[in-house]
Structure formats: structure tokens, C-alpha cells
Amino acid sequence: MNIFAKGWSHGFDGPGRRFVYYLKGCNFHCLWCGNPESIAAEPEMMFYPDKSRFASQSCAHEAVKGAELDRATCRTCGDRACIDRWRDPAFELAGCDIPTAEIIAETEQRRALFGDDGGVTFSGGEPTLQMDALLKAAKILRQRGIHVAVETNASSPRFSELPGNFDLLICDLKCVTPELHRRIAGTDNSQVLANLASGTKMTLRVPLIAELNFIAEEREKIYDMLMVIKPETVEFLRLHQLGLPKYRALGQVCQAERFNPPTREQAETFCQRLRNGGIAAQVLN
């Protein structure tokens, strides 16, 4: 499996204490993505010049020019001595392959830490882009009695294979209007809407961005859709800017700097309308 990160999470990526594998590669390019290093499938060097005074000395290939990194040089670098030899904190490589057998072995070692209701979550990126490896890992883990969740943008044409292979599906809904979806996520959403309306049991997660999907017209479309598909649970996540340092580390500009979250009060008011309609909804942040 191609991953860009892994780590513990509590109460956010499924029930209980969970170990999360973040799979690299995504078919969406959401303007506000909090994990920009998740999008490209290939490994990417993240550069944090403030974390080390010796960054230029850790590279023998003259890729470091002050606070800038020549990423073309890094892409073809034969030694990656900055990380492998010097372990310089200014450099972080996002992306590595981890065999399924290693995931199973790691999980067995951590099993006692999951408690009664925790487990493993596969997130991303978009994990279903690695569907065969994803299903294989989930099957083995569940055979061993481990609770397995997946977080997906729900765009996969193989979506119907997920419910029987995972204990929990956490699906995203970015917006309903197709043109808006193309503008904010870079792709068509017809497959997403069909998958979400398929009657599958799921937790639905909706990011809230004041200027994009929380304008009155789109908000009402989201409300109408949720009242029709009636997901088991709906979680709202107000836009945050926690990913900004990662954009800088990748040498990219974050489009989300132009946008704002709705206020907590506005989000709660919307959430309450869904609760009044019989949907278990909550604002997560």
C-alpha cells in the first residue's frame, strides 16, 4: 500500500482509539484540502527550512538554496542523504510503500491498545484508488476480529464492494451542484451522488466553507439531499487552515486562504435542522 502517513486518532476517524493509515493519491483536488501531500501518488519531499540550521549541509547536491528547495533535483536524487544519512528535520519524504503483511503485523502488535471499540481506519488521500490492496488488508484484519473503517470521497465505481468489507464507512459530501463540485474539487460528482444515494449505511462527513458550499442555495441542496438519503450519522467539519504549513513545505499555494468557515453558531443552526428531521448530526469543530 502506498501511504503518506500513519498514526493514532481518538474519536474522530471511527469509534474509540484507532490507528490510521493515510493512503497516498487522490482523484479530487479540493481547494481546501488539509493534506496536500496526499494528492499526488508519487513520493514528495516536504521542506521545513525553519526546523534545521544545517539543511544546506545535509544535501550534497546543492538542492537547498536558502529557504528554497530545488524539487527537480530531489526527484532524481540517488541517495536522499538528507533523510537517510543525516536525519535532518528540515526534510520529510511523504510517500512510501508498506506491504499488507507489515500492516497486519503492526496491527497485531497494537491490538491491546485499541480498547473495546477501537481498531484500524484507512484514510487518505482516497483509499479506494488502491482498492484491491485495501480490500485485502480489511479482509485479513476483520478475520482477526479487528474493527476496520474506511474514509472515502465516495467517488469509486466499485463503491458497492465497500459495505460488506468494512465495519464502518465514513463518506464525504463536498456539495451537490455538479458545476460547483467541478470548480472546488476538480471532478464530476455524478458517481458520488449515486453512491451516496445507494442506501448504504454510512457516516456522512460534510466540510463547511462559507463562500462555497455554505451559501444559502447550496446549503439547501445539501439539506434536501440529506433528508432524502438519511445517513446514519452526519458530521460537519468547519473549514480549518491547519494544512497551511504543509503547502509551504511542498512549495505550493493554498487556495483555502481565501475562504472562511461559517461561524460555529451558523453550523449548529444548520445541524439542528437536520436533528429536527430525525438525523443524528453533529458539528465536529
Ligand code: SF4
Ligand atoms: S533528496 Fe537528495 S537532492 Fe533532495 S535535499 Fe535530500 S539529499 Fe538533497
